[in-house]
Amino acid sequence: MTQTQGRNQCLSAEIPELSKCSVLMRERCRVEETIYNMQQTGPENLQVISDFDMTLTRFAYKGKRVPTTHNILDNRLLIDENCTKKIKKLLNTYYPIEIDARLSTEEKLPLMVEWWTKVHKLLMEQKIRKDLLAQAVRESPSKLREGYKMFFDHLAEQNVPLLIFSAGIGDVLEEVIRQNHVFHPNVNIISNYMDFDHTGVLQAFKGQLIHTFNKREGALAHAAHLTELKGRQNVLLLGDSLGDLTMADGVSNVQNTLTIGFLNDQVEERKELFLNSFDIVLVKDETLEIPNAILKNIFRTPRCSKRT
Numbered sequence: 001m002t003q004t005q006g007r008n009q010c011l012s013a014e015i016p017e018l019s020k021c022s023v024l025m026r027e028r029c030r031v032e033e034t035i036y037n038m039q040q041t042g043p044e045n046l047q048v049i050s051d052f053d054m055t056l057t058r059f060a061y062k063g064k065r066v067p068t069t070h071n072i073l074d075n076r077l078l079i080d081e082n083c084t085k086k087i088k089k090l091l092n093t094y095y096p097i098e099i100d101a102r103l104s105t106e107e108k109l110p111l112m113v114e115w116w117t118k119v120h121k122l123l124m125e126q127k128i129r130k131d132l133l134a135q136a137v138r139e140s141p142s143k144l145r146e147g148y149k150m151f152f153d154h155l156a157e158q159n160v161p162l163l164i165f166s167a168g169i170g171d172v173l174e175e176v177i178r179q180n181h182v183f184h185p186n187v188n189i190i191s192n193y194m195d196f197d198h199t200g201v202l203q204a205f206k207g208q209l210i211h212t213f214n215k216r217e218g219a220l221a222h223a224a225h226l227t228e229l230k231g232r233q234n235v236l237l238l239g240d241s242l243g244d245l246t247m248a249d250g251v252s253n254v255q256n257t258l259t260i261g262f263l264n265d266q267v268e269e270r271k272e273l274f275l276n277s278f279d280i281v282l283v284k285d286e287t288l289e290i291p292n293a294i295l296k297n298i299f300r301t302p303r304c305s306k307r308t
């Protein structure tokens, strides 16, 4: 048995969760080698970059779709019935395009800009009040994935930076994690933030629009500000879309990257694409069990190699 095979066998025993049938890997050996390397260099060299909607939040709960940060705003406190109808119609038109495995990213790009622009314009017309956002989040069926507390708390305890990179709405996202008591100091967020006027009424969205397929530009633009991430050579990346794979493009000197893709919808149509793109694919897994098991292994001391 080679040294690598021995190490990998050791890792398989340490992370039995990776053997579940909902966990798919194109190159199991590469995954094990990457986790081993991350474990060897420890939490001080790790950073986690994650998408938010349908990655840190559930896709569905009790047979119903869980709202994204955009859809949490669908509350009479904030928007009227007519606006709800228009936003739902746009969702039904553009979401199938977003996840269509037959279309290229280039084909999807202008349509995503169209979707986000139309919805943001409708939201601005509603004169949404900042002081009502927290209540709308409280009243929404929004749900972080099972295991979220362990995920956020362990990263904070180990001083591992967590960058949440979302094409959703930053103000709503912040409120969701605040109300779940996991908005720790190690969390940074890149997202679409609302711009309120002096009376607290939505008047615009700040900065460059972020949609599912332009995260690379956002990553490069924000890289300079995120100084605490410099020198952290290992990246654990979580997403639910191929567009999320560019979220780490602003990180320099990366040594080891492990990507985990949540395959929530259109499973058969997208399985091949996901398997060719993410290191680990989680099929209809509504939990953070696998990221938590990998993190636990990386944070564990003494390290495996010292025992073999």
Ligand SMILES: Nc1ccn([C@@H]2O[C@H](COP(=O)(O)O)[C@@H](O)[C@H]2O)c(=O)n1
Pocket (backbone or CB within 6 Å): 051, 052, 053, 054, 068, 069, 070, 071, 091, 095, 098, 115, 116, 119, 165, 166, 167, 168, 211, 212, 241
């Ligand atoms: N009007 C919209 C626009 C987008 N969405 C969904 O939100 C997701 C974006 O957020 P991430 O945290 O995943 O980057 C995206 O996947 C869209 O499906 C929406 O629900 N309504």
